[in-house]
Amino acid sequence: MKRLLMISYYFPPLQDVGSLRALGFSTYLPNFGWEPFVVSVKNADTSLCTVGDGKPPEGVKVFYVRSFFNVNRLTWKLNGLIKIILKCFGIELKENVVHDLICIPDAFIGWIIPCFFKAYRLARTYAIDAIYVSSKPFSSSFVGVWLKKLTKKPLIVDFRDPVSFPAELFAPGRMGKYRHRIVHKMEKYILKNADRFLVTTEETKEKYLSLYPFLRGKIARIYNGFMIGDKETDLEKYDKFTIVYTGNFYNDFTNTSVTRFFEGLAELLKNRLIPTKRVQFLYLGRIRKKANWLEKIAEEYGLEEIIVWRGHVPRDECIRTIRKSSIMLIRIVPPMISTKVFEGLAIGIPLLATITEGEVANLIRKYSKTSYVITSDTVGAVMDALLEAYKQWEKGNLEHGAVNEFLECFDKRSLTAQLGTILEQVVMCENSPTGALTPSVRLEGISRRRDA
Numbered sequence: 001m002k003r004l005l006m007i008s009y010y011f012p013p014l015q016d017v018g019s020l021r022a023l024g025f026s027t028y029l030p031n032f033g034w035e036p037f038v039v040s041v042k043n044a045d046t047s048l049c050t051v052g053d054g055k056p057p058e059g060v061k062v063f064y065v066r067s068f069f070n071v072n073r074l075t076w077k078l079n080g081l082i083k084i085i086l087k088c089f090g091i092e093l094k095e096n097v098v099h100d101l102i103c104i105p106d107a108f109i110g111w112i113i114p115c116f117f118k119a120y121r122l123a124r125t126y127a128i129d130a131i132y133v134s135s136k137p138f139s140s141s142f143v144g145v146w147l148k149k150l151t152k153k154p155l156i157v158d159f160r161d162p163v164s165f166p167a168e169l170f171a172p173g174r175m176g177k178y179r180h181r182i183v184h185k186m187e188k189y190i191l192k193n194a195d196r197f198l199v200t201t202e203e204t205k206e207k208y209l210s211l212y213p214f215l216r217g218k219i220a221r222i223y224n225g226f227m228i229g230d231k232e233t234d235l236e237k238y239d240k241f242t243i244v245y246t247g248n249f250y251n252d253f254t255n256t257s258v259t260r261f262f263e264g265l266a267e268l269l270k271n272r273l274i275p276t277k278r279v280q281f282l283y284l285g286r287i288r289k290k291a292n293w294l295e296k297i298a299e300e301y302g303l304e305e306i307i308v309w310r311g312h313v314p315r316d317e318c319i320r321t322i323r324k325s326s327i328m329l330i331r332i333v334p335p336m337i338s339t340k341v342f343e344g345l346a347i348g349i350p351l352l353a354t355i356t357e358g359e360v361a362n363l364i365r366k367y368s369k370t371s372y373v374i375t376s377d378t379v380g381a382v383m384d385a386l387l388e389a390y391k392q393w394e395k396g397n398l399e400h401g402a403v404n405e406f407l408e409c410f411d412k413r414s415l416t417a418q419l420g421t422i423l424e425q426v427v428m429c430e431n432s433p434t435g436a437l438t439p440s441v442r443l444e445g446i447s448r449r450r451d452a
Contacts, residue, residue, distance in 0.1 A: 001035045003126055004423065005153075007119055007143055008134040009108060011040035011062065012054035015314060017247060017339050021160055021200075022134040024227045024412030025419055027057040032420030037126055038062040039119045041111050045070035048107060050312055065118040067111035075099040075107070095171035100179040105163075105186050108137035116143045123151050129427055132156045138163050138183070141190040154195040154426035160224070161336055162204055163187045164211070168252070168333070191215060195426050198419075200224050203335030203359050222418050224339050225410040226346040228319050235323050241279045241393050243352065243386075244325035246318050246340050248285060250333050251293045259297065261329060261354055264382030266301035273383075274390050276305055282325065283309045284318055319343065326393050327352050327372075332360050342410055348402035352385055367406040370399045 008022035026036040042064035044051055056062045079098040086093050103109065122128070131153055133144035141157055148155040162169075164187045170180040191197055191212055197219045199205050205221045243265075251258045265281065268274045287294055287309065298304045313321070322328060328344045330353040337360050344351050345364070351371035353364055361373050372385035392398040408414065 001030070001033055002129040002423070002427065004029060004034045004036050004130050004132055005119060005123055005126075005128040005147070006036050006038045006132045006134070007115065007140050008038060009041050009044070009111065009115075009137050009140055010049070010134065011038060012056050013052050014040075014044055015050045015052035015054060015312075017315075018134075018136065018160060020227055020339060021158070021224060023057065024225070025132075025416050026060045027227075028413045028416035029420065030059070031413070032417055032423075034420060034423055036060055037122055037128065039115055039122065040064055041115075042066045043070070045072050045107065047072045047076075052314060063118060063122060065111070065114045067108070068114060069110040070107075071102060071110060072099075072107040075102055095173045095176055097171075097173070097175045100171055100173075100175040104179060104182055105138045105142075106136065108139045111137075112139050112142055115140070116146055119143060119147055120150060123147060123153070128153060130154045130156065130423055132158065132423075134158050134160065135163070136161060138186070138190075142186075145190060145193045148193060148195075154430050155193065156196045156198060156422065156426065157190060157194040158198040158222075159204075160200055162199075162207070165207065166333065166335075188212060194218070195429070196220065196422055198222055198422070201335050201337050201359055207335055220418075220422060222415050223410060224337065224342055225412055225415045226339070226342040227412040228343055228346055229316075235320060237324050238280070238326070240277075241274070241327075241390050242282055242325040243280070243327050243329055244282045244284070244322055244349075245329040245331075246284045246322065247338065249283075249293075250331055258293075259301075260377065260379055261352075261382055262297050262301050262303060263379045264386055265306075266303060267379065268383055268386055268390075269303075269306070273387055278394075279306055279390070281307045281329075282321065283307065284311070284313050284321060286312050319347070322347055322349055325349060326398055327389050329353075330355065330360075330364075334358055334360075337363075345406055346402055346410070348400045350389065350398060350400070352389065354382060367403045370401075 006022060006026060010016055010018035011022055012019060026038055029036050038060060040062060043066050075096060075098045079096045083093040131144050131147050133140050135141050135158060144155050144157060164184045170176045195218065197215055199208060199221050200223060202221050205219055208219060209215055269276050283294060294307065294309055298307045322344065328349045328351050330341055330344065330351050332338055332355050334356060341360060345367050351364055351368055353371065354374045355361055357375050361375060364371050364373050372389060374381045374385055389398060
């Protein structure tokens with residue numbers, strides 16, 4: 001069995017959705033002839049991560065290393081102090097300039113060096129055959145490149161999310177633009193040194209190919225897919241028409257409409273088209289107490305009576321809540337596809353997707369005939385979809401059910417098989433005289449194999 005060194009900051013016991021990709025791969029890789037050795041963080045930055053009591057997959061060797069320091073909270077406190085001082089001089093500081101100056105490439109810089117030394121020792125001890133890096137954090141990618149240079153083993157860099165785009169990831173001020181330029185150069189350096197580059201959507205793949213044409217032939221798309229365990233059939237549904245949303249609402253991204261859904265819901269209640277006592281909006285996810293956007297939305301649109309915020313909950317509870325709900329609200333920031341899209345489709349709950357045309361809209365239309373895809377930027381379109389869904393629910397006709405084709409193509413085991421194929425390719429290239437792929441195993445074909 002070949003050996004894969006996996007570097008993933010996000011890994012159990014961290015509960016964040018970012019841990020699911022590496023967790024899924026490490027669980028199923030032994031089925032495809034690869035033994036994973038995982039390096040993760042011991043003292044995660046709890047201002048950016050959630051530590052739970054989850055366990056790594058049985059039989060997977062995981063090695064935890066301590067980060068030298070965690071700087072995220074410190075940058076916010078320093079920036080707050082500077083903001084107060086500048087305000088005394090009549091200067092309004094809107095961005096976190098301390099973060100943009102110090103956190104390059106990101107706020108996880110304290111774990112780069114200890115991770116590298118631990119990973120290098122493991123690579124020598126276990127004679128690994130390839131290196132895999134899960135990013136974000138982007139800083140992990142540097143560990144992968146340095147290991148490749150020392151061990152001469154092939155490197156697979158996996159971007160769960162793009163690093164240098166969309167623009168909303170960076171502050172609009174001078175320091176934000178400076179940080180963007182630096183990160184862009186770092187990203188190019190990493191990708192130049194990667195043997196294979198993985199992304200999670202076709203749109204992300206095309207964008208990276210336009211930015212870096214040298215990636216053609218070594219970039220592949222493997223969707224995030226789902227990993228939600230066995231279906232619980234004995235769950236009792238909520239007695240109200242329950243609209244559920246999980247995770248980040250992306251309210252900080254200006255290119256997505258934050259209020260369109262709430263405006264539409266408020267209008268339906270105001271006009272008594274949906275009884276207030278028969279509906280609830282259930283939100284599971286973190287919200288900063290000092291800037292509670294959901295509370296402000298509730299006050300602005302008079303939705304205090306129907307909005308229920310439960311904060312962050314363990315993933316198992318989150319999945320159970322989705323199963324018990326009537327419909328699931330979906331929002332995305334293109335070109336990324338939130339894991340919640342795959343989980344919703346796997347559970348079979350109807351989706352109410354207020355999104356733009358593109359890859360996600362096509363996936364939902366193909367695999368969920370009972371979902372509502374709203375690409376119009378009008379409140380009326382939201383109202384029509386919500387009212388239709390409510391009427392179907394009231395009649396008992398709001399159907400739940402997953403499509404078998406989707407379950408077969410997008411479960412973690414099937415997606416890990418794609419990674420296994422890529423790993424075999426890079427090892428074969430390493431051992432071949434030219435290092436080139438044969439026509440029968442071109443990466444372009446692999447990345448399109450399961451297009452929706």
